[in-house]
Amino acid sequence: MSQATLHAVQTASSPAVAEPILRVNNIEVIYDHVILVLKGVSLAVPEGGIVALLGANGAGKTTTLKAISNLLRAERGEVTKGTVDYNGRSIQNLTPNDLVKMGVVQVMEGRHCFGHLTVEENLLTGAYTRTEGAAAVKRDLEMVYDYFPRLKVRRSSQAGYTSGGEQQMVAIGRALMTKPKLILLDEPSMGLAPQLVEEIFEIVRQLNQKEGVSFLLAEQNTTIALKYATFGYILENGRVVMEGEAQRLMENDDVKEFYLGLAAEGRKSFKDVKHYRRRKRWL
Amino acid sequence: MSSTAVSAASGSDAFTADGRHKIGGVILSVQNISLSFGGVRALTNISFDVRQHEILAIIGPNGAGKSSMLNVINGFYHPQEGKVIHKGQERKRMRPFMAARAGIARTFQNIALFKGMSALDNIMTGRNTMMKSGVLAQAFYLGRARKEETEHREFCEKIIDFLEIEAVRKTPVGRLPYGLQKRVELGRALAAQPEILLLDEPMAGMNLEEKEDMCRFILDVNKEFGTTIVLIEHDMGVVMDISDRVVVLDYGRKLADGTPDEVRANQDVIDAYLGGGH
């Protein structure tokens, strides 16, 4: 990647210098008034960067993303502390609609397609906030179809009846249709065939480099996430326990062992993993 | 529990060296299944066998028809052509609950837990088919009902320990993170003590560590109870490591069928599915 972005990354971790496109400051999230989930998460996404958000199940990745895109309220959750700034401006009390207009869009975990709409209609709903007129929308639609030829085949069938992976593609394509500047990707690789996973991350890279779209992606597939990301945060039940540039993280032994499965003696077969290895926690 | 496994293993010739049940004869075979929805041909003339005690993986690109295949096996989809032969007898248009009662349990790709219920209750429902006490007995929690409840509760607790979800026993599953939900779902399937266990992408959305645990569970189940396992998974690492045989589907067709190594070597499979990465 270019020097410029690399520089951005380094500063991202150390605040106050050149403002990143997204800055999350020590936020705390509570569900149902009682369940405390995020206990002060801070992170930053540099302009044109790809930042990975890693962590076990229940660490709070999805919650973090929803806190940013303001989808929490719909889950009876609320941000009780901290701030979220986009381009240096607080976005906590904007509606998701405003955010999308400003170029922040989330791809929700677990698809959430509009079951009764056809695949194509699903994609078109993504263009709801667009104003450049039909032509531009049409072009992007074609773009999405290039990315996911499979969708073109199924374009006229109801999304509710498409396969898991197809739905995942629809969800991502739908987000792309909003012409975003910052995409919050929640588990993009989930349920996708290997080569498709590669493709998706290739798409991410393309958008990032060609169109300068920034990404914050919550991903379980650490290997590939770190391969494409410039910077990474690791979440453990509601706290950031580790952060750093992708390469550095990849070199970190703990990460190697617990997230990449590369123990000293190299990758070992799932068959041989000894049972229920107690996790080493950073707290 | 591995200890018991070992003791089970020792001596008897029904077991392999590492204490697994020896792979036996064909327990379920699908023959020339064709399934289509309106225009979409989800499956065309698919045949393969599932052998007792084996771990069979089904892989293939998205939309290849893997989940549909499982749906056919447990009677949720009714193929236009072909038949499913379970334990030597052909199954005519059967309803899903019959499959369940015949010992075929499964988990789902898009988690299908009972959102309003606690993890424990979800797992208990897995044993509903075995509970017999009548309405009145239940209404006044008389002997039989009480006895049943406690017995089955104990079994479910075993599973809960096994899957390490004691902590969230009483939590409504809706609130659990994705990964744990997948585990609870597995628990629900196990509770039925099935002969055949169909798993649809059990490790989707898990990080490595959790995948390792999940593999462990699957292997242990197979070892412990000799449960036959049919598994859909996109993580080649997992598939190649833990499965005895692999069936590869590609847009409704069967591409290949063999041991992991054979499949890995198969050029069509590489082109259609594995891609450069592997």
Added chain:
Amino acid sequence: MDFLYNFFISPFVQIADSPLFFVEVLTGGLLSGVMYSLVALGFVLIFKASGVFNFAQGAMVLFAALFFAGFIDKGVPWWGSLILTIGVMVLLAMTIERVVLRPLVNQPHIILFMATIGVTYFLDGFGQTVWGSSVRVLDIGLPQTPLEIGGVLVNKFDIIAAVVAGSLVAVLAVFFQKTRVGRALRAVADDHQAALSVGIPLKTIWAIVWTVAGLVGLVAGVMWGSKLGVQFSLAMVALKALPVLILGGFTSVPGAIIGGLIIGAGEKVAEVYWADAIGGGIEDWFAYMLALVFLLFRPQGLFGDKIIERV
């Protein structure tokens, strides 16, 4: 035996020896069915656009009619009252969105359904507090006189109603299927959260739908109002619309009309020819039974979206 005769033979005998009367009953039924459709349309709109079964539709019909008639009684010319009432309905829609729907976003449908029942109560109370509970005669000069066409007696008024309903349906159907907003509406119905996530502004969307539903309610209110006089009972026409709704399908605009026709004709014919066999006053439940029978064959109603069953 006697029953069997009354049930299986005599109705057809009757039809046979005065076919003209049968035609009359049929047309009468079809036309009054259209009046139901007018109300059913309101339900369809909101269900289709937010998955909410808006119980308040009946109340909205009464509410709109009350205000319209009220203004006229106050001496405002009818077009003036119309404008004012439209204003009121818009206001109402926005209030409902702000006070009821927004806080309940992404809640299960039954909860929203419940909330609309709350709205119903409120509107019933509010409308009557403002305008009182006594009957208001609403005469916007629609002709009431019966006329004979080839020996068949039909009511001018009903024909007008039919035309109105027909055109409403045409417009709305296009709106939903073809326009961008229409698509967004259907998306919202499927998944509030996802709709939010792609930037569909529920706020405006809902305000729009409820306004439109309110206006449809107004039309229905005026029609029914000038038929019965504007009074509390108007709210009850909703009950007549429900079977129409399920028969046509909650999500189908044209379904509302077809459903209305089937129900209307069916219940009238039944009441006239089968009442002797099973006793009169069967209209009430017959409509529902009829709908039920159809549902057994098409659980989503004649034209409703298929209920997606997938694992």
Added chain:
Amino acid sequence: AQAQENGQFVPGLVYRTGPYAPGGIPWADGFADYVSLLNARDGGINGVPLVYEECDTAYNNDKGVECYEKLKGKGPTGGASVQPLSTGITYALMDRVRADKIPMITSGYGRADASDGAVFEWIFTAPVTYWAGADAIVQHIEAQEKSLKGKKIALVYHDSAFGKEPIKTLQALAEKDGFKLDLFPVPHPGLEQKATWLKIGRQLKPDWVIMWGWGVMNSTAIKEAAAVGFPMNKFVGVWWSGSEVDVRPAGMDAKGYLAAQFHGAGANYKVHEDILKNLYEKGKGASDRDKVGDILYNRGLISAVLMAEGIRTAMTKYGNKPMTGEQIRWGLENLKLDDAALDKLGLKGLMAPLQLSCKDHEGGGKVMIQQWSGAAWTPVSDWITPRRDGFLTEMYKESAAQYAKEKNITPRTCN
């Protein structure tokens, strides 16, 4: 406050809301106005002020019960007489008033056989019952048609306890006078009657239609009748189907429509003068000035009169203080409203004379037929006396006896 303690408490179970409010409101106004008149003009009854409290039943049975329970305890002597203004509520209260010893006056509604005071000790049906009404209507029709032999009469009725009341009588009469009776139930609320009227107007084509309707059902029926071209002057409604609110929404269609009444229409009676003078001049009226004298208003007024005169009569025996339920019952059973008395009350011509007794809780009230001119109700018959002796009274007895058996009540002996 003074009044509160030692006044006569008067409970008012009315309905100014709900689907039947349009009919309930004028009745309630009439009742309220007469009570206020007594207070304003004569300072109550023999100096005992009346303390009136309304409770809204919305014409709904359990709400009615709740109202009754709420009001029956108030005042020094409790709600010592009650008028539920709904046949449904009447039924719901029947047991309770017996237990509570509170007379229940059901003027022109409720249960006809309750006229048999021997069994229904606590219920008063004065001045007329539905059965009497039905008989009177048939008498009128007979008068028009000379003979009823082979005539076709249709009954369109509200499919409820109220609507079913006349059926028995009409069937008996059909038997007796040899006319053919067809029944057309209309389910509540009665918005939809096309089928019914197509059948009546285009197929059956009866000589007369009698209607036992209430609420929106009435105006709808009249409209539909007109729509199938049924002649209005062959269409008679019971008194609950014969008020302004029923005919006005139907517009000119209703011109010529007939209705049976047990009291006159219009505000040109002495009592109305007083009401206007003592209340409306001072802006204390319950209703709009121009609604005074409406059919239902007058009915409410008359119901109030019956109660008031019952109390007045009771005081002649028990002295001028608030009366208890039992005392009022005595009063009612000894109530005698002859022309002189009516004249004194300024009701001359508004209602027919009547006299109650232990046996007879109906009191021989009369019925007249009125016609809607498009603007007002005008009498088209003089007072008709229902054929009680030898006919209705027998039916009352019979039916009452059965009730007594069911409830194992032993009828008292009147003498």
Added chain:
Amino acid sequence: MLYREAGQFKTSYAADQQIFPILQDRVGIAVIAAIALGVLPLVATEYLTTTILIPFLVMSIAAIGLNILTGYAGQLSLGTGGFMATGAFAAYKLSTAFPDLNIVFVFLGSGVITAFVGVLFGIPSLRIKGFYLAVATLAAQFFLLWLFNKVPWFTNYSSSGVISAPPRAIFGDIMVTGSSAHYTAKYLFLLVFVGFLALAAKNLTRCHLGRAWMAIRDMDIAAEIIGIKPLQTKLSAFAISSFYCGIAGAAWAFIYTGSVEPLAFSIEISFKVLFMVIIGGLGSILGSFLGAGFMVLLPVILTNAPHILGLNIPVDMISHLEYMIFGALIIFFLIVEPHGLARLWQIGKEKLRLWPFPY
């Protein structure tokens, strides 16, 4: 930390499977029972008993019934009124046909009869779902009412179509129905009934039948795939739910109003009960009571409030306001806690557990 489970360890699953595993809850229940049985009968006036307590109990039964069907089995129903009517008329026929049949059995019998009717109208539920089913159940509502209205046999050929409760006694001489029955006797009789029914419901919902219902409710396809028979389960829900509604109807006719015509069980009742269930909390027995309490009390309070406050508002205005406030409150509660009063109570408890810490 007033309310805490901590420290109350369960040594056996049996112990953990008690209805109220937590001590504080058990105490609470005991206290409530004591008040209901011991205190209220002594202090409650006739007005209080007949217009609040009794209807509250009756409606609670109905609410439990509907909650089983809608809250637990997820089958939305608007036929409650019809089923209650069935119960009422069944009870009437039973008690008049067999005059010396004990009233307890009359009630149970009417429940059973209603259960059958319920099953009949439940059959479509196999195919029809959600609001479609709800509207379809209206068919039951209207048809049943019409039936009782039309067929004179049900009312023993009373000309008016109104039935009134024959006087019946328990333990030989304690009148519990009819005009001569004392209101306290009625109340206690009903209370005991409710107690048993509630207990039974609670038990059912936590045994395998209950789990089957909930499974169907939450995801019927998945439920079927893991071996739960949809039709059986749904019908059982309809049967038991109707059983409760039937008894509620009988109690309504025999103990509350004393006489009914079919119209008394009109669609309004169906909705009322539905509110109770939703306001109280779907899938919660406690909720059924809370909901019933809310729905019975609120109107009474609202109608009497002006008097209490010494305001002099005309009755029509009062009941219009009543409507408005009532509607507003429903919405308000739904917004505060969509899962109903029961859930509110639960959250309250959780807060108590954390108290004095916010979370």
